Amino acid sequence: MAAQSHWNRLLVVTSIPQTTRARFRFDRCYHGAILFDPVIPGGMGEWLYNLAYEWAALAKALVLQRGC
Secondary structure (H helix, E strand, C coil): CHHHHCCCEEEEEEEHHHHHHHHHHHHHHCCCEEEEEEECCCCHHHHHHHHHHHHHHHHHHHHCCCCC
C-alpha cells in the first residue's frame, strides 16, 4: 500500500507491548521513515496479558514468519 501510494514515511500507533514486534515487522518490509507512537494498554491485567502474548508473537515472527 505504501509503495502504491508513494508514501515515504509512516506513523504506527500500537500498544507499548506490541511496539517491538511492530518495529521488527515494519523494518523488515518497509524502507521509508517510520515513527512509532505507542499507547498504554488498559489495566494491569490487560498489560500482563499483552506482554505475555507479545513474547510468543515475537518468537513466532522471528522463527516462522520470515517474509513480509
